Amino acid sequence: MPEIDFPKGFVWGCATASYQIEGAWDEDGKGESIWDRFSHTPGNIKNGDTGDVACDHYHRYQQDVALMKELGLKGYRFSISWPRIFPEGKGQVNQKGLDFYDRLVDELLAAGITPFPTLYHWDLPQALQDQGGWANRDTAQHFADYCAAVVDHLGDRVKDWMIFNEPWVFTVMGYMTGRHAPGIHDPAMALRATHIVNLAQGLAVRAVRATGKADAVGTAFSMTGVYPASESAADRAAAERLHRFNNLWFLDTVLNGRYPEAYVEGVPLERMDVRPEDMDIVKAPLDFVGINLYSRTVVADDPQDRNLGVRIVRVPDAERTDFDTEVYPEAIHQAIMRIWNDYRLPIYVTENGCSYGDGPDDDGTVNDDRRVDFYHRYVGQVARAMRDGADVRGYYAWSLLDNFEWAEGYSQRFGLVYVDYPTQRRIIKKSGYWYRDLIAANRLQ
Numbered sequence: 538m539p540e541i542d543f544p545k546g547f548v549w550g551c552a553t554a555s556y557q558i559e560g561a562w563d564e565d566g567k568g569e570s571i572w573d574r575f576s577h578t579p580g581n582i583k584n585g586d587t588g589d590v591a592c593d594h595y596h597r598y599q600q601d602v603a604l605m606k607e608l609g610l611k612g613y614r615f616s617i618s619w620p621r622i623f624p625e626g627k628g629q630v631n632q633k634g635l636d637f638y639d640r641l642v643d644e645l646l647a648a649g650i651t652p653f654p655t656l657y658h659w660d661l662p663q664a665l666q667d668q669g670g671w672a673n674r675d676t677a678q679h680f681a682d683y684c685a686a687v688v689d690h691l692g693d694r695v696k697d698w699m700i701f702n703e704p705w706v707f708t709v710m711g712y713m714t715g716r717h718a719p720g721i722h723d724p725a726m727a728l729r730a731t732h733i734v735n736l737a738q739g740l741a742v743r744a745v746r747a748t749g750k751a752d753a754v755g756t757a758f759s760m761t762g763v764y765p766a767s768e769s770a771a772d773r774a775a776a777e778r779l780h781r782f783n784n785l786w787f788l789d790t791v792l793n794g795r796y797p798e799a800y801v802e803g804v805p806l807e808r809m810d811v812r813p814e815d816m817d818i819v820k821a822p823l824d825f826v827g828i829n830l831y832s833r834t835v836v837a838d839d840p841q842d843r844n845l846g847v848r849i850v851r852v853p854d855a856e857r858t859d860f861d862t863e864v865y866p867e868a869i870h871q872a873i874m875r876i877w878n879d880y881r882l883p884i885y886v887t888e889n890g891c892s893y894g895d896g897p898d899d900d901g902t903v904n905d906d907r908r909v910d911f912y913h914r915y916v917g918q919v920a921r922a923m924r925d926g927a928d929v930r931g932y933y934a935w936s937l938l939d940n941f942e943w944a945e946g947y948s949q950r951f952g953l954v955y956v957d958y959p960t961q962r963r964i965i966k967k968s969g970y971w972y973r974d975l976i977a978a979n980r981l982q
């Protein structure tokens with residue numbers, strides 16, 4: 538591959554999330570979140586791990602910002618923990634919670650790093666879950682109120698915001714498969730929850746804009762490159778349905794105020810409890826699209842499946858990460874081009890990365906060559922999409938640090954920086970140095 542220069546001002550960053558790194562789960566007035574409850578319930582998380590301490594970032598944020606500076610990051614995507622700000626999800630603001638994000642933002646700005654926060658990365662206040670969580674319509678308005686409070690407070694220094702991280706994942710995994718908090722296994726409830734989350738997104742976008750302090754508002758959507766298992770018309774149609782459900786269920790809705798035609802028998806609006814005036818609330822055009830992408834999905838038509846009519850096909854002998862996801866760099870080019878061609882909005886790659894378990898060698902260095910190779914090839918495909926005309930403004934690697942990987946606990950390592958959990962020592966991996974050099978040159982060698 539020839540060398541590729543990135544445009545001046547391209548934002549190179551890293552992404553993290555509150556529950557995955559902060560720890561301090563019950564400090565300074567923070568309320569319990571659904572992930573606290575879920576991880577404290579035996580059997581939910583591999584090895585019984587919890588985020589109680591995680592990377593102890595709550596106490597070590599200065600050291601972590603210094604690491605970001607050493608890597609030369611231009612931007613940092615992190616998330617705000619709702620129960621730190623409103624321990625009960627609503628009502629009185631917990632000032633100490635806001636203070637933490639004040640300190641973090643100030644530290645970032647002093648280091649010349651642009652803060653790029655997400656308002657919800659899955660840690661719903663447990664008090665709201667006790668009233669039904671995302672299956673309760675009232676949650677939508679509480680969420681918008683919380684967003685407004687945070688943006689109003691940090692908005693003098695923070696200009697660009699994301700509403701949600703991966704609404705598809707936290708509704709499907711949280712309410713359908715039950716693999717994630719709150720651990721509910723109820724497909725009908727899951728479908729209703731997706732609609733309430735869409736309502737919340739619409740309300741929140743308006744609430745954030747109403748503060749008058751935000752320049753740009755988006756969401757980070759989970760996406761996968763969708764490929765048909767064969768060239769047959771049936772498989773291609775199945776791939777299109779999966780794209781609409783996986784990638785567009787929360788994007789087409791917020792931009793266009795309608796649900797994409799993903800279901801074989803039409804969108805089940807009644808089962809979702811979509812009311813006449815709802816779609817006007819749901820529609821709240823975003824300023825940019827955040828794409829989180831790790832892999833691809835291969836799908837075949839399946840008439841047995843009455844919902845989407847699809848069957849996921851596992852590709853034999855594919856290259857895989859330690860998390861068993863397929864390494865398929867071209868998927869990021871495909872997804873970016875599709876979203877760019879269909880919506881013409883600025884795009885940020887808000888997450889991309891890989892899990893490999895490499896730890897320190899005898900000499901203390903972490904030589905994660907597979908991760909270097911992964912990033913090299915995926916970033917190359919992002920550059921290719923830009924050459925093909927897509928307006929990509931930035932790229933955020935997942936993740937800065939090894940961290941709490943949800944149901945997998947600490948068994949999956951995604952960091953550019955290794956974390957030795959017992960000592961909380963950080964070691965920049967080979968991939969971290971590679972990323973530093975990429976950023977410094979602003980060029981892919």
Ligand code: FCB
Nearest residue numbers: 554702703706935942951
């Ligand atoms: C994404 C999540 C993020 C992280 C990565 C590996 O789905 O947004 O928190 O767990 O996967």
